[in-house]
Amino acid sequence: MTTAVVAPPETRTGVGALLRTWRDRRRISQLELALRADSSARHISFIETGRSRPSQDMVLRLAEHLDVPMRERNALLIAAGYAPTFPETPLDDPSMDALRSGMERLLTGYEPFPALVVDGVYNVQAANRGISMLLEGIAPSLLRPPLNAMRITMHPDGLAPRIRNYREWRSHLMHQMERQLALARSAPLRALYDEVTGYPLPPGGRERASVAGHAPFALPMVIEHDGTVLSFISTIATFNTPMDVTVSELAVETFLPADPETVAYLRKPAP
Structure with a gap:
């Protein structure tokens, strides 16, 4: 409905x-x-x-x-005194079945590489097993619905301590949110921005140093997983010509391995 x-x-x-x-x-x-x-x-x-x-x-x-x-x-x-033209349909509405199925096929097809779908305030609407792997070991409180990608990434009990180039990656994420806030008013997004801006830095008292020698064509996210350093380039895709507010605010984020070592690690058979 x-x-x-x-x-x-x-x-x-x-x-x-x-x-x-x-x-x-x-x-x-x-x-x-x-x-x-x-x-x-x-x-x-x-x-x-x-x-x-x-x-x-x-x-x-x-x-x-x-x-x-x-x-x-x-x-x-x-x-202007007119009725709104564009509906805002909940993603779990039966009319969205085809959209949800399509997104799930897309995310599954991208495995073993990480991919997820977020809404306009970065709440995770769908994710694949590659994302689940990266979330191993973070605080259970951050995994309670609604999962929020920005909160999980920048919270000191989340991924932040494991991101090798945290200073650069945090700056990239904050700039991304600032661009959105400059383009559209959003009280929930502003509240999220204020929240994550106030997070303390990872253990050590300062932001992590940058990591050189990785993916010179784009800023990677360099992250540790189970003792192995992985490197990803993030890409974001949105839906063309949406006719629904919900769909217009969805974004598919995929993480492309930035080096052969990351590809090999993600493709190795499960023990």
Whole structure:
């Protein structure tokens, strides 16, 4: 069953002000936006100042050219006095069976290499056996639902003490979250960011030193597992042309072995 989409209080300040905020974020002039949306700078100005009420089609057109996240497009529609267009369907809804099955086949097909699916606040929605292997030995409290990839990675009782290049990898993850927060408002993501920023550093009183000589083409995550040092390059994929808020916020993260030793370790037969 599809859940109702409720606009947060801050979205009820007028669609014009919200559209101007998004335009400022994207650093696009009124004229440039008008040209993209087949409108006029005068009309865009009237919308932003509240002198003109945009049609539903215009709201969606402007949101498209401003690359507004789908959840926020619903908020724009509500602020303009229209019903939200995009549903937000729980992932366990029967209508999502095909999506879940497809993701599970994708993750299984990637084994023995690690892969997982996260939502907009990095809660793990699905994972394969490669991820389960990396999580061996971390605190059980971090494995209670909902599992959160950022929390598991950066918590001192999680993977942080085992990541050899923790300073660089932590910086990469924090920058990734900062980019998301700059593009879209998300109170849960902001709360998660504030939480993980406050985590103490791994034992030793300082961040781990960098590890040289690995994967010069991209920053790897260099992590210890059962006495062996493994190196991975992370890739992230999202769904093209999603029509549901839930689907628009899903991301598939895969960990590609960055050296032959990691490939050999992951492919060795189980004892």
